[in-house]
Amino acid sequence: xxxxxxxxxxxxxxxxxxxxxxxxxxxxxxxxxxxxxxxxxxxxxxxxxxxxxxxxxxxxxxxxxxxxxxxxxxxxxxxxxxxxxxxxxxxxxxxxxxxxxxxxxxxxxxxxxxxxxxxxxxxxxxxxxxxxxxxxxxxxxxxxxxxxxxxxxxxxxxxxxxxxxxxxxxxxxxxxxxxxxxxxxxxxxxxxxxxxxxxxxxxxxxxxxxxxxxxxxxxxxxxxxxxxxxxxxxxxxxxxxxxx
Amino acid sequence: xxxxxxxxxxxxxxxxxxxxxxxxxxxxxxxxxxxxxxxxxxxxxxxxxxxxxxxxxxxxxxxxxxxxxxxxxxxxxxxxxxxxxxxxxxxxxxxxxxxxxxxxxxxxxxxxxxxxxxxxxxxxxxxxxxxxxxxxxxxxxxxxxxxxxxxxxxxxxxxxxxxxxxxxxxxxxxxxxxxxxxxxxxxxxxxxxxxxxxxxxxxxxxxxxxxxxxxxxxxxxxxxxxxxxxxxxxxxxxxxxxxxxxxxxxxxxxxxxxxxxxxxxxxxxxxxxxxxxxxxxxxxxxxxxxxxxxxxxxxxxxxxxxxxxxxxxxxxxxxxxxxxxxxxxxxxxxxxxxxxxxxxxxxxxxxxxxxxxxxxxxxxxxxxxxxxxxxxxxxxxxxxxxxxxxxxxxxxxxxxxxxxxxxxxxxxxxxxxxxxxxxxxxxxxxxxxxxxxxxxxxxxxxxxxxxxxxxxxxxxxxxxxxxxxxxx
Numbered sequence: 071x072x073x074x075x076x077x078x079x080x081x082x083x084x085x086x087x088x089x090x091x092x093x094x095x096x097x098x099x100x101x102x103x104x105x106x107x108x109x110x111x112x113x114x115x116x117x118x119x120x121x122x123x124x125x126x127x128x129x130x131x132x133x134x135x136x137x138x139x140x141x142x143x144x145x146x147x148x149x150x151x152x153x154x155x156x157x158x159x160x161x162x163x164x165x166x167x168x169x170x171x172x173x174x175x176x177x178x179x180x181x182x183x184x185x186x187x188x189x190x191x192x193x194x195x196x197x198x199x200x201x202x203x204x205x206x207x208x209x210x211x212x213x214x215x216x217x218x219x220x221x222x223x224x225x226x227x228x229x230x231x232x233x234x235x236x237x238x239x240x241x242x243x244x245x246x247x248x249x250x251x252x253x254x255x256x257x258x259x260x261x262x263x264x265x266x267x268x269x270x271x272x273x274x275x276x277x278x279x280x281x282x283x284x285x286x287x288x289x290x291x292x293x294x295x296x297x298x299x300x301x302x303x304x305x306x307x308x309x310x311x312x313x314x
Numbered sequence: 315x316x317x318x319x320x321x322x323x324x325x326x327x328x329x330x331x332x333x334x335x336x337x338x339x340x341x342x343x344x345x346x347x348x349x350x351x352x353x354x355x356x357x358x359x360x361x362x363x364x365x366x367x368x369x370x371x372x373x374x375x376x377x378x379x380x381x382x383x384x385x386x387x388x389x390x391x392x393x394x395x396x397x398x399x400x401x402x403x404x405x406x407x408x409x410x411x412x413x414x415x416x417x418x419x420x421x422x423x424x425x426x427x428x429x430x431x432x433x434x435x436x437x438x439x440x441x442x443x444x445x446x447x448x449x450x451x452x453x454x455x456x457x458x459x460x461x462x463x464x465x466x467x468x469x470x471x472x473x474x475x476x477x478x479x480x481x482x483x484x485x486x487x488x489x490x491x492x493x494x495x496x497x498x499x500x501x502x503x504x505x506x507x508x509x510x511x512x513x514x515x516x517x518x519x520x521x522x523x524x525x526x527x528x529x530x531x532x533x534x535x536x537x538x539x540x541x542x543x544x545x546x547x548x549x550x551x552x553x554x555x556x557x558x559x560x561x562x563x564x565x566x567x568x569x570x571x572x573x574x575x576x577x578x579x580x581x582x583x584x585x586x587x588x589x590x591x592x593x594x595x596x597x598x599x600x601x602x603x604x605x606x607x608x609x610x611x612x613x614x615x616x617x618x619x620x621x622x623x624x625x626x627x628x629x630x631x632x633x634x635x636x637x638x639x640x641x642x643x644x645x646x647x648x649x650x651x652x653x654x655x656x657x658x659x660x661x662x663x664x665x666x667x668x669x670x671x672x673x674x675x676x677x678x679x680x681x682x683x684x685x686x687x688x689x690x691x692x693x694x695x696x697x698x699x700x701x702x703x704x705x706x707x708x709x710x711x712x713x714x715x716x717x718x719x720x721x722x723x724x725x726x727x728x729x730x731x732x733x734x735x736x737x738x739x740x741x742x743x744x745x746x747x748x749x750x751x752x753x754x755x756x757x758x759x760x761x762x763x764x765x766x767x768x769x770x771x772x773x774x775x776x777x778x779x780x781x782x783x784x785x786x
Contacts, residue, residue: 082746082778085775086778117713119729121726128737210694213696214697243697247695248694255768256343262769290769
């Protein structure tokens, strides 16, 4: 299958390892990955901070960039959530029904990585090897916007050498929330403190998730604590093999 | 209506009632976060209610269908609200009640005060009611020399403590029993000076005081959970029996009800009376459900007044996205699952409506400019949407209101610059490389310092993904 990678601005700029891993997993499974060069950002930050007018140009760009592809994948539940649940609404509210229709069309072909692997490609065992104790944080937008359910866990359970440990209160938000982390820094930090306590309670060496943004938040907090737990994107675990 | 207006309907007036806080959410939240006792009380109470509610909801195989039915009934009601309200007025009047229309808090307070004064009494007993808190009725009555006595135990604790409620359903959720004992000793008329902080003893003290008050006060003020248009029947749900006392013992009953509480038919209650107790108190059936239709000779209050309150609701109804907030049945399930509310408590929201529903309702009732920080008091985690028994899409309304909120000038400029850059891939790639050259930052300047106060920034990678892809 020919799959267009929607890298997301965050992974592109700060967490390229997650995006490279997405490419590696899909190529290892025999698929062709292409990178449409006109892409930048899905505009979620603008939409969620209250700048729909600014977001419109970015939505237009995103739709134009990805319209030609049969399948689009992103290593982020949150960005896919924006494409699927916000783009058409913002376009409609701006009085652009034809853009809304095209955005809806792109949205139906855009998948978060675990959705693409399990639902579209029908794979749960991607042939990965990762000999570490790992806990999984189901990010809010994967969980409640996309309803990915246990797809990431099914993928992780097939990774050889991986010991999966349950995260207590897993479904509670880590406190990131985009600009919430800055606008309401104290409340965000209080939520983060509880999330970190739960992560540390598992004794895991690695905390994983399907979103670099939430991992940046949790990882930034753990780093400040000097804790011996790393945050690693789900794609990087799935890309890891005994050979490499 | 007392005024004729053209154009957009009015929002709730300033200077009356409790819909606006003294400070913005982040500052108010900071104080609450520093109160360890408050956070322990809140964490314990919300976890308990979540567990109870979750257990009784899991018993129903058709919970999701009930939610969808509740949502559809509310949407259909809002679509013909004027007609249903006039029908309600007609039925209540035919049953011997008197209906008053109040455009806003000031008008509602004036109507109720005049009605109480006309009875010649200077004390009223009250059933817990969000609408009367919203309009500041107690303060208005006190200013007119009338003493309102709250008869719900938690509301009584809040009233005696000269405090403000912090939860829709459990208004004294921020108080523990030692604090309650102190409040009773200090404020409750005729209290036993040997009072202990044993919960049963505290409840008994309140019961003794309230019984005397019920039996000696001939005027009551209530809110309403529902009003049935086809029959003119008012419905109040409560758990302590205090409401039943207020609704049956007095000679005069005055009910203040938000106009969105009307339901078309008696049968619609079938859905809501299943949804509300399970979502709110975690009970299968509500303990005390009182229903009355106008006046019944020789039985219950012989004088009944219904005050229909707008106070910004018509303005909410005019907003295509925001109007869902009027579907709220005040169960408070969204508060109990909200990770922000659980840590900040209700006072941080500045309004009688706290938590996620407050963050979408208060700014709409007052106009977003008067509550500009509330739509941002959420991570958009979506837990509230899943918990709502009438499926109000709170995250989408929050995003919608953020788009209407006034934005700080610097943020506006930064967002415009970011959008400009992100719409130009070559410029965007140059900006990415420039960010990388600056190396790892340890402290960001305000307003971004909120991030680096408690979290490290990631190490910039040696190359961006698109640079890696280009040389691949």
